Amino acid sequence: MSEQETRYRSTRDLPSLHLLGTGTPMCAGCGGLEALHQIYDQLGERSLILNAAGCMTLLAVYPYTPFRGSWLYTAMASAPAGAQGARDALDILVAQGRLPPEEDLRVVVLTGDGSAYGMGLSATSGAIERGLDFLYIVYDNEGYANTGQQYSGATPHAALTATSRLGAGFPGEKKDLFAIWVAHRPAYAATVIGAEPLDLARKVEQALAIRGPKLLLALAPCPTGWDFDPQRTVEIGRLAVQTGVWPLKEYRDGQVVHTKVPRERKPVEDYLRTQGRFRHLFEPERQDALIAAWKARVGTYWASVET
Amino acid sequence: MYRIRFHGRGGQGMKTASRILGSALFSTGFEVQDAPRYGAERRGAPIFAYVRASRAPIDERGVIQRPDLVLVADDSLIPVPAAGVLAGIDAHGLLLIRSAEPAERWRERLNAAARVIVLPITEPLLDRAALPQVGATCAGAAARLLGVVPAEALAAGIEAELGGLGARVVERNLAEAMAAYQAMAPLAGAVSEDGEIAATDYHPPDWVDLPFETARVSAPAIHAALTSELVDTGLWRSLRPEIDYDLCKGCWWVCSSLCPDGAIHVENGRPVIDYDHCKGCLVCLAVCPPHAISAHTEAVTPCAESS
Ligand SMILES: Cc1ncc(C[n+]2csc(CCOP(=O)(O)OP(=O)(O)O)c2C)c(N)n1
Numbered sequence: 317m318s319e320q321e322t323r324y325r326s327t328r329d330l331p332s333l334h335l336l337g338t339g340t341p342m343c344a345g346c347g348g349l350e351a352l353h354q355i356y357d358q359l360g361e362r363s364l365i366l367n368a369a370g371c372m373t374l375l376a377v378y379p380y381t382p383f384r385g386s387w388l389y390t391a392m393a394s395a396p397a398g399a400q401g402a403r404d405a406l407d408i409l410v411a412q413g414r415l416p417p418e419e420d421l422r423v424v425v426l427t428g429d430g431s432a433y434g435m436g437l438s439a440t441s442g443a444i445e446r447g448l449d450f451l452y453i454v455y456d457n458e459g460y461a462n463t464g465q466q467y468s469g470a471t472p473h474a475a476l477t478a479t480s481r482l483g484a485g486f487p488g489e490k491k492d493l494f495a496i497w498v499a500h501r502p503a504y505a506a507t508v509i510g511a512e513p514l515d516l517a518r519k520v521e522q523a524l525a526i527r528g529p530k531l532l533l534a535l536a537p538c539p540t541g542w543d544f545d546p547q548r549t550v551e552i553g554r555l556a557v558q559t560g561v562w563p564l565k566e567y568r569d570g571q572v573v574h575t576k577v578p579r580e581r582k583p584v585e586d587y588l589r590t591q592g593r594f595r596h597l598f599e600p601e602r603q604d605a606l607i608a609a610w611k612a613r614v615g616t617y618w619a620s621v622e623t
Numbered sequence: 624m625y626r627i628r629f630h631g632r633g634g635q636g637m638k639t640a641s642r643i644l645g646s647a648l649f650s651t652g653f654e655v656q657d658a659p660r661y662g663a664e665r666r667g668a669p670i671f672a673y674v675r676a677s678r679a680p681i682d683e684r685g686v687i688q689r690p691d692l693v694l695v696a697d698d699s700l701i702p703v704p705a706a707g708v709l710a711g712i713d714a715h716g717l718l719l720i721r722s723a724e725p726a727e728r729w730r731e732r733l734n735a736a737a738r739v740i741v742l743p744i745t746e747p748l749l750d751r752a753a754l755p756q757v758g759a760t761c762a763g764a765a766a767r768l769l770g771v772v773p774a775e776a777l778a779a780g781i782e783a784e785l786g787g788l789g790a791r792v793v794e795r796n797l798a799e800a801m802a803a804y805q806a807m808a809p810l811a812g813a814v815s816e817d818g819e820i821a822a823t824d825y826h827p828p829d830w831v832d833l834p835f836e837t838a839r840v841s842a843p844a845i846h847a848a849l850t851s852e853l854v855d856t857g858l859w860r861s862l863r864p865e866i867d868y869d870l871c872k873g874c875w876w877v878c879s880s881l882c883p884d885g886a887i888h889v890e891n892g893r894p895v896i897d898y899d900h901c902k903g904c905l906v907c908l909a910v911c912p913p914h915a916i917s918a919h920t921e922a923v924t925p926c927a928e929s930s
């Protein structure tokens with residue numbers, strides 16, 4: 317987005333009033349909550365959130381809620397189907413004159429990566445295909461965190477999780493959910509991170525201005541699941557961007573644009589070293605092959621972007 | 624039968640403490656039960672774990688009501704009613720507090736019938752990476768206070784519970800546990816077993832009986848927003864961030880946007896920390912450009928400032 321088009325020209329323009337309530341049961345230092353509270357600053361109370369089971373369904377444990385508007389808990393695979401139902405119901409109410417158009421709600425899915433990259437993928441694909449007007453927020457902590465960080469379709473190669481504890485860690489590869497969305501030609505898709513609030517605010521602003529299926533995919537550093545001190549959430553988030561591990565980009569009008577390209581990428585190791593889930597790459601012996609594979613993966617990605 | 628309760632915060636290894644002690648007692652020939660007790664709360668929230676051990680089969684179930692030994696890993700929990708640290712402890716019981724303050728002070732303060740002893744801590748634990756080892760410390764102290772667990776059984780318990788995490792983790796935890804085991808040598812066997820509870824003496828827990836009502840009455844729709852703010856997540860904090868306003872440059876968009884909990888609001892262009900809800904992650908301290916935020920260990924009355 318060009319600078320003229322946005323309300324958020326500099327960090328000073330970021331919202332100083334936070335709309336999401338405090339007192340939630342998320343862990344101290346939760347990177348997912350950091351991204352959500354920034355998104356909610358713009359989303360506000362005229363929203364209906366459909367929350368797929370995960371850490372964030374604990375946000376609204378009866379009778380407590382940090383939200384100003386409505387919230388509904390769905391099964392892990394069903395949030396996009398719930399969103400379709402909610403959107404249809406709201407449309408009918410407005411069409412029948414039972415809900416004034418100015419009281420219409422924005423339909424929002426809030427989901428973890430376990431649902432978004434795995435269990436909920438088929439329902440999501442269908443919703444995009446039908447052109448559903450909804451915002452789809454993923455907080456990607458790269459595992460089934462709520463149940464003790466088992467690996468998911470978003471877990472990166474070699475990470476230790478509760479179900480890849482031994483040897484070289486998770487043998488698989490992280491899926492590219494952004495590319496999966498883009499292949500559907502949605503109205504909008506973007507990657508974000510709570511550690512970069514200005515980039516995030518512009519993308520939320522952008523997404524809220526467009527009708528149709530819209531993705532906000534937030535990498536969510538998770539002190540509990542990734543094993544680091546809660547104080548380092550932002551440092552690790554920034555490193556994910558500076559090392560090129562988490563490319564910040566958006567898709568609109570048929571184009572993918574990188575919104576924050578690190579001028580000189582820091583070594584990938586700077587990111588890996590911060591987290592206990594990758595400690596076995598460095599201790600007791602350095603695992604050169606695994607580290608080289610990480611570097612190659614990140615390098616190949618950026619080579620394809622830069623050409 | 625021995626009845627032991629470990630109190631601490633999520634992340635301080637209380638569940639591990641009960642596992643280690645349970646395994647050690649089991650290998651010594653006891654029948655054992657051990658169980659952690661927590662809900663949806665996460666790191667930093669008060670939790671407890673308990674162990675029963677007997678030479679005879681154990682028929683008792685549920686939470687321990689009348690403990691022989693209570694270990695408190697974090698003395699800031701003692702004044703927190705929800706933590707229930709002192710529940711059911713009487714003249715027969717022994718209360719061990721990990722604290723920088725002397726036992727005298729605690730005896731005066733608590734005026735408890737139970738015998739109060741202190742496992743001294745010399746330095747406040749500012750490196751939270753060492754927190755999980757507090758569990759091993761507590762298990763080591765408990766083992767010696769019971770007087771029936773040989774050092775080899777304690778070591779075997781640590782190996783059994785932590786062996787999967789690698790030799791270094793085992794070594795560190797073993798060192799902590801043995802140090803506490805030695806420190807408690809003068810009090811070896813200070814805990815005495817209590818008898819079986821006859822079914823006729825059984826007191827049901829003080830729960831509130833709710834009559835069966837229709838859903839509309841028993842789980843009414845709540846239309847109030849932001850009710851999560853009634854939850855004092857400030858009680859989870861063991862380290863408190865404080866802003867030095869002489870150093871603060873008023874760049875609130877940094878700390879206020881990046882605080883995961885949205886617990887830093889902006890008043891007259893200055894960031895203000897909401898201590899009722901700040902969980903003490905210390906992200907603000909890590910990101911503050913002029914380093915105007917410092918960390919302080921919570922005093923024993925962590926909530927006093929909120930009133
Ligand atoms: C079909 C189904 N399987 C398993 C569960 C148990 N469960 C609840 S939350 C959760 C983890 C979800 O992971 P993710 O979507 O990544 O969210 P996170 O917990 O990381 O926030 C699981 C497996 C469930 N609710 N539904």
Ligand code: SF4
Pocket residue numbers: 341342343345346347348349371457461462536537538539540541665
């Ligand atoms: S487990 Fe991770 S994602 Fe879940 S609440 Fe804790 S920090 Fe957040």
Ligand SMILES: [Mg+2]
Pocket residue numbers: 370428429430455456457458459460461462468
């Ligand atoms: Mg997840």
